[in-house]
Amino acid sequence: MGANRPFLAANDAAWRNLLAATAFGRHYGPTVIAAASDSRIRAVLGPTNTGKTHLAIERMCAHSSGAMGFPLRLLAREVYDRVRAIKGDKQVALITGEERIEPPGASYLLCTAEAMPRDGGGRAFVALDEAQLSADRERGHIFTDRLLNARGREETMLLGSATLEPLVRSLLPKAEIIERPRFSTLSHAGSAKLSRLPPRSAIVAFSMEQVYSVAEMLRRFRGGAAVVMGALSPETRNRQVELFQSGEVDYIVATDAIGMGLNLDVTHVAFASLTKYDGVRRRRLNPAEMAQIAGRAGRHQRDGTFGTLAGGRRGGPVEFDEEEIYAIEEHRFAPLTKLYWREAEPRFDRLSVLIGDLESRPEVEQLTAAPEAIDLAVLKRLAEDPDIADSVRGLGLVRRFWETCQLPDFRQQGADMHSRFVSRLWQDLREGYIGADFVAARIAELDRTEGDIDTLQGRIAAIRSWAYICQRPDWVLARDEMAARARGVEARLSDALHGKLTERFVNRRTAVLMKTMGKDANLLRVALGDDGTVTVEDQKIGHLEGFRFVVDAAADQEDKRLMLAAAEKHMPQLLAERAHALIDSEFGDLAIARGKVWRGEEVIAELEAGKNASQPRLTLTKDLSALDPAYRTRLQEALDLWLERKLAPLAPLSKIEQAALDPEAGSEVRALLLTLAGRAGVVQREAAGLAHIPKEKRPFLRKLGVTIGALDVFVPMLLKPAPRQLLRAIGSDRRPVRDAMEAVIEGGKHVPAGYRRAGKQLIRVDMAEKLFRAAHEQRASAKNPRSFQIDIALPTSMGLHQENYLRLMRDAGFKASFPRQLPDNAFGPPAPINWSWRPPRKDVQPRKDNKRPAKPSEGNAFAALADLVR
Template identity: 65%
Template sequence: MCGHSSGAIGFPLRLLAREVYDRVVRIKGEAQVALITGEERIEPPGARYYCCTAEAMPVQRTHDGGTHSFLALDEAQLGANRERGHIFTDRLLNARGRDETMLLGAATLEPMVRALHPDAEIIKRPRFSTLTHIGPRKLSRLPPRSAIVAFSAEQVYAVAEMLRRFRGGSAVVMGALSPETRNRQVELFQSGEVDYIVATDAIGMGLNLDINHVAFASLTKYDGVRKRRLMPAEMAQIAGRAGRHQRDGTFGTLSGVGKDGGGSGRHDGEPVEFTEEEIHAIEEHRFAPLTRLYWRDSQPRFDSLPVLIGDLESPPENPVLALAPEAIDLAVLKRLAEEPWADQIRGSGNVRRFWEVCRLPDFRQQGADTHSRFVARLWQDLQRGYIGADYAAARISELDNMQGDIHALQGRIAAIRSWAYICQRPDWVLARDEMAARAHAVEAKLSDALHGRLTERFVNRRTAILMKSMGQDASLLAVSLSDEGVLSVEDEPIGAVSGFRFTVDHSASHADRKMLLAAGEKAMPRILSDKVDALIASDMAGVTLEDGGIRWEGQQIASLSAGPSAASARLVPDRQLTQLPDGARAKLVEALEAWLAARMAPLAPLAKLEEASRDPAAGSEARALLLSLIAAHGHMTRQAAGLEHLPKETRPFLRRIGVTFGALDIFATALLKPAPRQLLSKLGADPRPLNSPMIPVIDCSGALPSGYRHAGKQAVRIDIAEKIIRAAHDARGKSARRKFVLDPALAVSTGLTPDSYVYLLGQAGFRRTEGRALAEGASGPPAPDQWEWQPSRGRPSRGKPSGDKSARRPQAGSHRSKDPRATATKPHERTGAPAKKPPRAAPAKPAPNPNSAFAGLADLLR
């Protein structure tokens, strides 16, 4: 066609017309090429080349009013089709080019061409590739790049659903889809995104696809009148999609699939298998020639409706032609001609216009009765002359809805195609170009939405990609890890990597999980090695110490084994690190150990205590005390320490290594700071509650936090409590009287309430006597509270069991001491103050208390 000055080609499908239009535009430019179909019209004023559907092709017209230099009709053998055959027969008989006319079709058309045009030149183009029958194949054994052909929407959907589950999905092509949707689905297959396409027999005409094998899910179809077995020529038309040019193809049947997509493989008693004769005919391209073509008068008279109907039903005079069966347009005409208002349709102009309305295609495929009602309403609207732009815009707007399932979208596409056809007629709609553009835009949006629904339902792109990649070298897989930890293969997520642990995508089906896990594990060594390098390069950013383990990205990557103390805990890599390559694992463990050593610095005082506990020169009693202090994580009460067994000459040694002998507690001051207490909590070594900032005084109504002691309704940090008690003893030492006055400024500055202050000092053996109130009418400051130290009230008598009444705690403010664990040494023994009385002779060493854990530990160390 492009070699002539002008030309036109009629195609059986709008999709094929558009494909060739795009090719001719690339050669001749948009200004010279027109596209005319029932629903779309692109016709530049100077167009010289026309790509059309057979129904819409201009038979004898060009831009200058003459005939086309070249004219062609594709798939001319469709003259034998029951519904559209008369259109192709009319073009075969009447469409002519000025210089050249080409009728393209199957070899079975040759007898008809010779009978109708004896002088026609017959040129045969042999198939360069061969078709080979390979018998039935199960769905799971279909070779890649296969097309499965079915003859009902239900069967198409059933097969596509099975392919989605087992092979990752398929493209879907049916006559009910819009051309745009079919294009998108074909592109899905052609691009290699899926390896299978499920289609009706629409695939056999005009779709040039990269197919290696065609599998028939059925060999019977409903032709509008009855259900019948396909003719060998029809089988070959479909099977011929396999192979291209010099590449051979194969065909066969799909076994194990019934008409509902999952039956026995039989259809109404018919086995889904080719006969020997059919196989031979398809492989050798030998088919029975056509013996007739359907015909209908293409130039009927429009005197009246009965005359028009009579001409359309009149038989042909040529014996090789047969009267076409009643098509949908004639059925609608006959039904509406019986309506009472049809008598008003008079005059050739009105009759011709009415016939053109009746020829509106039934895009909804709902039958003559339903379609005739739509045509009747359209005719009533046209009786006013034109359909108003507002009315057409409103009807188009009603269909501009992308919601719903596949069936709902198909229904809207069929409806919008009807309006696209209506809006193409210049004598039907006002503002034709604008309304046609709107209809086309809505159809495009609906087609995109339908393509999305089909892809969503019938394509599992992830499974399709993995099916192709199974067995490949892991290094060739396009596996990537996003910053959010999503592991993807060619941008399709297959799981997530958290820490160094891979988990399969939770949305994957049970059947897909094993395949996704295998794909992920193939890439894990490389992915995890990269994560190790990135973690070390970031200076271990994001690594935390929690609950006795080392965590990263929400996963525990190492734990800490128990040592003699929390300061000597050893790192134990988690089992998930076994997935790392040996080199990467060694690097990570080394980096974690260095990171842990830096984080353990606040526990250096505890390590110092542990080292001293191993020193034989310390003596068994001091070593036993140190072990008890280490087990208590740096502090314990004097009563629990069992100081009666500790020789006084060992205390200087203990003080030098940071041990403080307080009035109520034995503790290492350095371990009462926030950093070591927080670290002990993170290590899981100290299960007691933690007050993270370790402020001096806190309100405490529940469990006592680590490093604190009770003071009424408050808790005071142990070293602060010692300072307050020491200040009280200093005031007592400066007083020459038994009763003395204390300055509560230090306690108040730490946040202790008066009641908590009395409670704390009561535990240390101090008794308060409230000052006498001023007499009525007297002026001046009130008398201060008087204090005296009564250690016997603060601790139990030696030898008395802990259940003795003298060991019971008094209430805050009582003259009795709150805590029976009072100091066992005099103040001058702690502070170095001169003794007021000569020391008494040392009493005999008491026998060890069998209830003291310290006594048993000391005996063991001896």
């Protein structure tokens, strides 16, 4: 049990029996090792992608029973699923530190190296994967022990790197060495920027900070990446690997854990760094370690490449030297010279004896004492505590205490912090079992899926500790129930962590858009929703406003660039669908406003000034430039027909415009018609130039629908709401328009089209003309045309106030004379207002008069009527 063991007499029967029962004679002398080796041991050595694990699975399934040990829980699980598919659920067991699936009588055991029986468990076949990890500082002694001791009844197989060959030959001289060549070629591809990495690439970094940084950049430039780190739970790692394997993302960012047998469809491996911290110091990877990672590129017969990531700064220059490139490409590496060893079966007489055996050194030159692992560091720290040391006495308690110290440090807190957790655990274990209620409470505390990535990682590490505790056969009451609870919580936390990683490092929309840039972009499913939403493979990239593509407002700047590129590729197809739908719907939902043709909030076309105000020219938007010419022509023709129907209310204006082009109308009439058309059907009489128009031409104007009024020349048909609103909509008349075109409205700063001022109110020009004609008719029928009365019923019914009516009538040449007020104490009906008329000057604008009209006397009918209106 080590060089420091006291000499035992040769006639000590107990020692002789122990020596005889031990496979290697306990002192690991060369002659003893040679005697223990036989031809049933096969060492299958070679680089990655040689099919070693697949061969071992085939050999194990050919035997009646078997066991395989792996360096990672997820590898054990992967092979467990494969063997279970061949042999059935009842024949295959899975045992790891945190998981135990062990059907009664199972013949085949898949496990981690730590959970693997030292002697193979009496099975016909035994295999140890990644046996070169015997040279690992942390776990090397475990692999060395299994390499030297785990044996199958019929066949033993050691799988590993070719660097292990000299030590296998010296330690196991009768073992059969089988070298397997790599199935594919691995070649150096130089350095490349992150934005130029080929799809299906793995980027390897050696710190969490660097992994996150690279993954964030890949999310921006390439849509995202899967993330694989040792700190993740196996379930989360599997989900992330599946994210990459399924093709949802084309990149995976990982630590060197990717080199431990993960089967990935990787074509290129890029190193973000070539240095790492190995627990003692930061150092450069050796060529064998580089090859183990680079060997993930290429699979089966497909060749792979490796290189570095341009722009790496931390840890020195990221460049391979010529010797490293040659070694990796040719699979030639310096052989291992030492394997780490630690006493696997120490004595449990006392803590001091236990520690002494664990610190003992081997006597074989090929073996060297393992560095102090976390379990030994915890043991030594706790042994210095007098209270703990006094409580650990006797073989049973010493053994149980050592098993407690071997609890893995899943939280990576270091020996000091981890020893505190182990100390608290020991307080319960030294008395017997841990109560189920206590364990259930601790598990429930961790069953929370909220929080960020680091928080979820911490909870997963904590629940893995409890999962390990619950798997121990004699630590927890209701072990199976508590173990199931712990696995359930770990699964939920892993799902939440996977979701957080995907949310942070995967932009599914950008990932889909990156695929649209490839050669097979036309094979992707592009859809245009009824609401104008544009999707690529069900990922929204934007929407169409009319025929203009608008990028999703939630996208960042890099996404917008990609979306515009994707939209440009698929825009002809999308616009053709939209054009076809518009034509089929006969443009029922289109509208004209602000000089444009709209469909809801979407602009379809713009209206430009044509030869005539009533006939604007329709121009499709520039966004339709990508539309197929045939569709564009068809759409243009259909929209022209639609516009012609929509402009029907402007037929009176069009009639005037056409008449203005008729030479037979005469230059004076043509000038008036052009002025009238230019002012959208209404022009003040002073600006109409009526003095130059012969009277015989006025019937011609009336046939065109033109009314020559006392103050205005206008087209009554154009004073209706429909043509007025349409004129404003097409941009021919920019003045405000009333929806109902009421007869009289309150005045404001701007005069709406078709109205004129009447004091503080506004009156429609045709209604004003109606008042003027009524006044002239009453003047003509009066006995004295120079002093006559006007019926106030008509202006009152229109809602025109007295003072505003007086101003309007004065503009038309009418003047009101109010009677004298009755003296005090005199009663009688109010005297009527007398009116007179004098034709206003036609060649100048009406004079502005700021004088307020005379206030009518009390009792006047107009005053009473005004009060009623108010």
